[in-house]
Amino acid sequence: MSTATRSLPRTIGAHAILLTYTAIALFPVILVIMNSFKSRAGIFGAPLTPPTPKTFDLIGYTTVIGQGDFIHYFQNSLVVTVASLFFVLLFGAMAAFALSEYRFRGNSLMGLYLALGIMIPIRLGTVAILQLMVASGLVNTLTALILVYTAQGLPLAVFILSEFMKQVSDDLKNAGRIDGLSEYTIFFRLVLPLVRPSMATVAVFTMIPIWNDLWFPLILAPSEETKTVTLGAQLFLGQFVTNWNAILAALSLAIMPVLILYVIFSRQLIRGITSGAVK
Amino acid sequence: MGSLKIENVKKAFGPVEVLKGINLEVTDGEFVVFVGPSGCGKSTLLRVIAGLEDSTSGRVVIDGQDVSVTPPAKRGIAMVFQTYALYPHLTVKNNMGLGLKQAGTPAAEIDRRIGIASSMLSLEPYLERRPAELSGGQRQRVAIGRAVVREPKLFLFDEPLSNLDAALRVNTRLEIAQLHRRLKATMIYVTHDQVEAMTLADKIVVLNAGRIEQIGGPMELYNSPANEFVAGFIGSPKMNFIDGARLGETAKTIGVRPEHLTVDPKSGSWKGTVVHAEHLGADTNLYLDCEKAGLITVRIFGVYDAEPGATLYATPDPARTYRFGADGKTIK
Numbered sequence: 001m002s003t004a005t006r007s008l009p010r011t012i013g014a015h016a017i018l019l020t021y022t023a024i025a026l027f028p029v030i031l032v033i034m035n036s037f038k039s040r041a042g043i044f045g046a047p048l049t050p051p052t053p054k055t056f057d058l059i060g061y062t063t064v065i066g067q068g069d070f071i072h073y074f075q076n077s078l079v080v081t082v083a084s085l086f087f088v089l090l091f092g093a094m095a096a097f098a099l100s101e102y103r104f105r106g107n108s109l110m111g112l113y114l115a116l117g118i119m120i121p122i123r124l125g126t127v128a129i130l131q132l133m134v135a136s137g138l139v140n141t142l143t144a145l146i147l148v149y150t151a152q153g154l155p156l157a158v159f160i161l162s163e164f165m166k167q168v169s170d171d172l173k174n175a176g177r178i179d180g181l182s183e184y185t186i187f188f189r190l191v192l193p194l195v196r197p198s199m200a201t202v203a204v205f206t207m208i209p210i211w212n213d214l215w216f217p218l219i220l221a222p223s224e225e226t227k228t229v230t231l232g233a234q235l236f237l238g239q240f241v242t243n244w245n246a247i248l249a250a251l252s253l254a255i256m257p258v259l260i261l262y263v264i265f266s267r268q269l270i271r272g273i274t275s276g277a278v279k
Numbered sequence: 280m281g282s283l284k285i286e287n288v289k290k291a292f293g294p295v296e297v298l299k300g301i302n303l304e305v306t307d308g309e310f311v312v313f314v315g316p317s318g319c320g321k322s323t324l325l326r327v328i329a330g331l332e333d334s335t336s337g338r339v340v341i342d343g344q345d346v347s348v349t350p351p352a353k354r355g356i357a358m359v360f361q362t363y364a365l366y367p368h369l370t371v372k373n374n375m376g377l378g379l380k381q382a383g384t385p386a387a388e389i390d391r392r393i394g395i396a397s398s399m400l401s402l403e404p405y406l407e408r409r410p411a412e413l414s415g416g417q418r419q420r421v422a423i424g425r426a427v428v429r430e431p432k433l434f435l436f437d438e439p440l441s442n443l444d445a446a447l448r449v450n451t452r453l454e455i456a457q458l459h460r461r462l463k464a465t466m467i468y469v470t471h472d473q474v475e476a477m478t479l480a481d482k483i484v485v486l487n488a489g490r491i492e493q494i495g496g497p498m499e500l501y502n503s504p505a506n507e508f509v510a511g512f513i514g515s516p517k518m519n520f521i522d523g524a525r526l527g528e529t530a531k532t533i534g535v536r537p538e539h540l541t542v543d544p545k546s547g548s549w550k551g552t553v554v555h556a557e558h559l560g561a562d563t564n565l566y567l568d569c570e571k572a573g574l575i576t577v578r579i580f581g582v583y584d585a586e587p588g589a590t591l592y593a594t595p596d597p598a599r600t601y602r603f604g605a606d607g608k609t610i611k
């Protein structure tokens with residue numbers, strides 16, 4: 001790093017801006033977590049103060065764990081998210097490889113068609129999707145959600161990954177072909193490891209909307225068996241009384257898995273976002 | 280055990296014709312170099328030979344066998360790429376052994392061949408390293424080693440030295456020459472570099488815009504170029520081309536190599552002024568603006584002191600002057 005960018009006022013300025021931004025971004029999250037540890041009176045009396053010995057209360061968490069089948073909802077969310085993520089990455093990467101590697105008639109048209117989904121929200125097709133699921137008997141199954149989310153995530157995945165795959169050296173793939181590797185081996189062993197950072201980027205962008213989605217669980221899988229966390233949390237949101245302790249506790253718990261997945265991907269993610277910018 | 284025949288090979292990418300009918304024969308053990316300007320189709324031709332690219336029409340025959348529809352791994356070839364193209368996740372040893380492993384060669388035999396290749400290329404200390412832990416020159420040697428262990432009928436090199444620095448290029452060039460002598464294998468080598476072409480080749484193929492301009496030994500191309508393009512492409516500095524009409528000649532163009540001109544301060548054929556002088560120690564390049572011949576280059580062996588602006592007379596060696604017709608072909 002050159003000394004010019006290290007002058008003291010600049011450093012202070014940059015840090016001040018970044019710290020302010022961090023504070024603003026974290027504020028709601030911290031508020032939720034803080035209040036989830038307080039009694040109802042504590043939440044309403046002084047929403048902005050951290051829990052004190054007087055207001056500290058785990059009632060929210062005990063309600064969540066005691067009432068409803070929250071562990072089960074968690075499991076559902078996790079199964080749906082991880083399975084959708086897996087399929088999006090697998091099929092997205094394979095389609096991207098085909099589009100970027102092989103010259104065939106209608107290649108660019110196919111790319112455009114696959115990318116179209118980025119611009120058209122999948123929710124526009126909700127009614128048709130519901131009819132489809134009813135017809136195929138998939139209503140109230142996790143499979144329905146996984147199928148829908150895979151479809152939802154694929155366009156962006158194909159679009160981003162095919163850009164990255166175009167950058168993988170042709171010579172490397174050709175060397176593999178001369179050494180007798182199959183196209184599958186070339187894809188899984190040579191190309192995929194090289195685009196891992198972009199896979200992580202796609203994973204994060206795909207994962208968060210799926211985990212947070214309320215729409216499709218509500219419509220396609222509202223049964224007790226298949227409820228996801230976001231849907232389960234609605235349990236505490238009444239028309240007349242809302243159990244704020246339980247909601248805040250449920251939300252705090254719901255943050256954890258995404259956070260863990262994010263940490264797993266983030267090292268790769270940073271490389272994915274900055275690759276190209278710095279060699 | 281390593282002959283190659285290319286019959287009327289054409290290749291088009293969509294409407295763009297990149298190879299316009301290539302015919303070539305390479306005999307066993309020959310070192311053939313493809314040269315030509317950037318974008319003329321050298322790499323494309325090499326990839327067609329390797330089977331990485333299908334030709335639009337024509338046949339590729341290796342060792343008497345039509346391999347036009349054979350996959351690359353079954354053609355008995357090995358290729359070395361400009362960008363090394365080593366497998367980043369494998370050690371040097373596994374990089375070299377992968378092709379054999381895929382072909383089902385017994386492990387002992389793989390080890391034996393890796394041993395021979397790595398001692399030939401002094402790669403023994405690096406066998407357990409990954410490509411990221413090697414220098415550029417070492418990586419290219421590994422890439423060459425990977426080709427050697429396959430014991431191919433045909434080696435294909437696509438500008439293998441152009442990512443290396445000048446000193447390393449000379450060393451690796453020597454190594455490739457020695458390799459060719461030891462293995463007596465057929466090698467096809469693509470390059471931009473004149474020196475590489477002249478020093479390595481038994482036979483040079485000059486390509487231009489998807490066509491072969493001339494095939495011949497290095498000295499044959501230098502001494503009797505078939506046309507203006509080859510004359511200008513082979514030799515450095517480039518041959519001087521002078522409009523025949525200005526010299527009162529019947530030929531369309533007159534060509535003289537810079538080294539076949541002599542200069543004298545008092546008398547000679549073409550009077551000119553020195554525009555610029557390049558002193559290289561072993562020789563001196565003079566750029567002369569001549570009244571009759573226009574701007575020409577003269578190469579003088581040894582040191583020659585000439586200030587820009589000085590007047591000099593240049594005289595071509597009449598026995599080594601080339602004459603080209605309106606179609607660009609050499610007039611004999």
Ligand SMILES: Nc1ncnc2c1ncn2[C@@H]1O[C@H](COP(=O)(O)OP(=O)(O)OP(=O)(O)O)[C@@H](O)[C@H]1O
Pocket residue numbers: 292295297315316317318319320321322323324471
């Ligand atoms: N996949 C492709 N699609 C379309 N055109 C291509 C493709 N590959 C190569 N070309 C074109 O074919 C021509 C020849 O390319 P090629 O790579 O064979 O040139 P080259 O002689 O090796 O040049 P260089 O010396 O710069 O490597 C170029 O004009 C190039 O644009």
Ligand SMILES: [Mg+2]
Pocket residue numbers: 321322323
């Ligand atoms: Mg090339």
